[in-house]
Amino acid sequence: MxxxxxxxxxxxxxxxxxxxxxxxxxxxxxxxxxxxxxxxxxxxxxxxxxxxxxxxxxxxxxxxxxxxxxxxxxxxxxxxxxxxxxxxxxxxxxxxxxxxxxxxxxxxxxxxxxxxxxxxxxxxxxxxxxxxxxxxxxxxxxxxxxxxxxxxxxxxxxxxxxxxxxxxxxxxxxxxxxxxxxxxxxxxxxxxxxxxxxxxTGFIGKTIYMHGRAAHAAAAPHLGANALNAACLGMSALGMIRETFEEKDCVRVHPYIRKGGDAINIVPSEVVVDMMVRARTQEAIEKVSEKVDNCFRGAAMAIGCEAEIVNSQGYMxxxxxxxxxxxxxxxxxxxxxxxxxxxxxxxxxxxxxxxxxxxxxxxxxxxxxxxxxxxxxxxxxxxxxxxxxxxxxxxxxxxxxxxxxxxxxxxxxxxxxxxxxxxxxxxxxxxxxxxxxxxxxxx
Ligand SMILES: [Zn+2]
Incomplete structure (x- = not known):
């Protein structure tokens, strides 16, 4: 010293x-x-x-x-x-x-x-x-x-x-x-x-704005397009693709619903899901991110909604x-x-x-x-x-x-x-x- x-x-x-x-x-x-x-x-x-x-x-x-x-x-x-x-x-x-x-x-x-x-x-x-x-x-x-x-x-x-x-x-x-x-x-x-x-791991932030159509939840649900159902279906799909995440990539995808609807007697017309998509390399992050997008786009199509997806800068x-x-x-x-x-x-x-x-x-x-x-x-x-x-x-x-x-x-x-x-x-x-x-x- x-x-x-x-x-x-x-x-x-x-x-x-x-x-x-x-x-x-x-x-x-x-x-x-x-x-x-x-x-x-x-x-x-x-x-x-x-x-x-x-x-x-x-x-x-x-x-x-x-x-x-x-x-x-x-x-x-x-x-x-x-x-x-x-x-x-x-x-x-x-x-x-x-x-x-x-x-x-x-x-x-x-x-x-x-x-x-x-x-x-x-x-x-x-x-x-x-x-x-x-x-x-x-x-x-x-x-x-x-x-x-x-x-x-x-x-x-x-x-x-x-x-x-x-x-x-x-x-x-x-x-x-x-x-x-x-x-x-x-x-x-x-x-x-x-x-x-x-x-x-690094990550990107992802927000899914699921757009549907409001209607009376009891009198006329057939006139609506339920954004909450589409978001939930998207999350189920996300669960089903987890088996494709590779161990070596240390993938973590963790969503939560920030907005689930507007009122209890209205078919939800807008639902917002935030999540972080993490992995060990930038390439893996981008690959998984695309798969996640497909989950929510496919779910939106099934329910008659539209998924607007915004990616935000996370960390490398x-x-x-x-x-x-x-x-x-x-x-x-x-x-x-x-x-x-x-x-x-x-x-x-x-x-x-x-x-x-x-x-x-x-x-x-x-x-x-x-x-x-x-x-x-x-x-x-x-x-x-x-x-x-x-x-x-x-x-x-x-x-x-x-x-x-x-x-x-x-x-x-x-x-x-x-x-x-x-x-x-x-x-x-x-x-x-x-x-x-x-x-x-x-x-
Ligand atoms: Zn810290």
Whole structure:
């Protein structure tokens, strides 16, 4: 360990109580994606107090501040701002939002790293730039919220990272560092830190507007075309094609009926079904998506309705990325008492994250942390060990950033040079624009 690494650890240790108090406050004030105004202002104030120049309001609520020499390589240290709707969680706000996915801990981690890296002596040793980047909206939003933020902020991507990429606000970033509460290994690991990124499914959002014809439900159903029946038949067909989904593709299709009709004595004339179509590769997503469309088109034809199908941008799949040596070395600096493991190889996490969209254009170094119990996205999610959930990740993120950027940023340069991104940033934008054209009024 060199003297700068010692200093990084000392700085975070010296501010432990303040970071823990912040964690407690953020945990009890979860906010919906693209509405994280309170959290964003806490992030922004904290960074300003460190003497950093802060950009705010990026894709509604994103916040960024750069530390280092202002040159490349530029690495983004990412913290996700949003909570999720989980009204029965004990720490839920009056609006029903809770940090049942632990994103608040990422913010503490990111700010703890900013605290250490912005120390003048530490910052002077960064041969590149660490962009402290609080990003909005990791959790996929319901269609009604997506529509609201499109109208209020011109947001076209549900995922905050996707929207930042779409707006070119990450064009100068070469590499991203992300973190999360344990995911794939959750419940199966007692490690404090798990290094690397398991493969995750990607998905598209799909809304089926089933259009039928209203009629008196008792006096004249023969004059109607029952959109609810068509939607239910479509879902039955979807059930019957599940046997064609291949194991290797890790397919998940999960619909729910957002609108089932207008009144009990009227044949339903419009039914709305939302769903996510997930799979491990972009090709599999597109293939399954077409099959799902056929289910609902065929059902509509059988009942005399019409299926209008709208696909929305979701998240791209994450590739598996085993931990780089630099990540393992940084974790080793935390001492022999910290239990560190690598992701299990060959496991696909069937959930999705917009980190997949980062992977589409740049290398991502990821680790997950323990210190909590209960299933993610459930009322049981709780912190059991604040040191492991809040302080250790901050130390690892800071040490990793320093190791990537010291000595001419050799490690960051090696990783970016050897990463074959599926898209250029411009190519990514083009693909998204062509695949999910913006509605007329947003163009
Ligand atoms: Zn999450």
């Amino acid at each position: 060199d003297s700068i690494e010692q200093k990084i650890l000392q700085i975070i240790d010296a501010h432990r109580d303040a970071l823990q108090a912040m964690a407690d406050d953020l945990f009890h004030h979860a906010e919906q994606g693209y509405h994280e105004y309170r959290t964003a202002s806490i992030v922004s104030d904290y960074l300003k107090k460190l003497g950093l120049s802060v950009q705010e309001g990026l894709a509604a609520t994103g916040v960024r501040a750069d530390i280092g020499n202002g040159q490349g390589p530029r690495i983004a240290l990412i913290g996700e701002l949003d909570g999720l709707a989980c009204p029965d969680h004990p720490a839920a706000t009056a609006d029903g939002f809770a940090h049942a996915c632990g994103h608040y801990a990422q913010i503490v981690c990111m700010l703890g790293a900013a605290l250490a890296l912005s120390d003048p002596e530490v910052a002077a040793h960064l041969d590149g730039t660490a962009a402290i980047f609080a990003v909005p909206a990791e959790e996929y939003l319901d269609a009604s919220v997506r529509e609201e933020v499109r109208r209020s902020h011109g947001i076209l991507s549900s995922g905050g990272k996707c929207e930042l990429l779409r707006r070119g606000l990450m064009d100068d970033i070469d590499l991203a560092v992300t973190t999360h509460s344990h995911m794939a290994g959750r419940g199966s690991t007692d490690a404090d830190l798990m290094l690397g990124c398991s493969a995750c 799949p994450c590739p598996e990325r085993l931990p780089e040596a630099v990540l393992q070395e940084a974790a080793a600096l935390l001492g022999p008492d910290v239990r560190v493991c690598s992701i299990p190889a060959g496991v696909c996490n069937t959930a999705s994250t917009d980190v997949g969209d980062l992977f589409a254009v740049m290398p991502v170094l990821n680790f997950t942390f323990g210190g909590s119990c209960g299933a993610l996205h459930s009322r049981d999610y709780a912190v059991t060990d604040p040191e492991t959930a809040h302080i250790l990740p901050a130390k690892l993120m800071a040490l990793l950033a320093y190791r990537l950027l010291k000595d001419g940023a050799a490690r960051a340069r090696d990783i970016t040079a050897s990463y074959a991104a599926p898209f250029t940033k411009e190519g990514y934008r083009k693909y998204i624009q062509e695949t999910f054209p913006a509605p007329e009024d947003a163009r």
